[in-house]
Amino acid sequence: MSDDEPTSGVEPALRSYGISVESIDAGDPLEVTYMTAFPGREVHRREIGRALNALIDRAEADAWDPVRVEATVIRSPGDPLGTWTAEPAWFEGLLADDLTETEFSTRVLETLTHVGDGGDADADADGEIEEDRTP
Numbered sequence: 001m002s003d004d005e006p007t008s009g010v011e012p013a014l015r016s017y018g019i020s021v022e023s024i025d026a027g028d029p030l031e032v033t034y035m036t037a038f039p040g041r042e043v044h045r046r047e048i049g050r051a052l053n054a055l056i057d058r059a060e061a062d063a064w065d066p067v068r069v070e071a072t073v074i075r076s077p078g079d080p081l082g083t084w085t086a087e088p089a090w091f092e093g094l095l096a097d098d099l100t101e102t103e104f105s106t107r108v109l110e111t112l113t114h115v116g117d118g119g120d121a122d123a124d125a126d127g128e129i130e131e132d133r134t135p
Helices: 010-016 045-060 088-095 101-111
Strands: 020-026 030-035 069-076 079-086
Touching (some): 010 020, 010 045, 079 101, 088 101
Parallel strands (some): 030 069
16 A cells, blocks of 8 residues: 555546546545446446446555445436445455456446346346456
């Protein structure tokens, strides 16, 4: 971990990955509300992947100690679309090569809920968050 405040760069990192942060509480848990660029009926999985990649990259660079992430996705202010979470142990497992990217993605997708659906969202056919990461 760098000597900098461990959460000071989280919001700029998310923004650099194209995440439109509306509000952030960079404590433990890290609470993020972001406006989706894809305001359909479901949370866009690639957008989740971009947000997670920003956090993973910061953790790999020792610029962020993983904590529980609680994300709320909105279509517009006051119009929530859904939520997802990620546990610190999942980030740590991924960084230690104890979890594959597929396992990590599957765990996050299992937490995904859409406003008004009352349950988990359906995963993509392969169960993965589509990411632009090199394995």
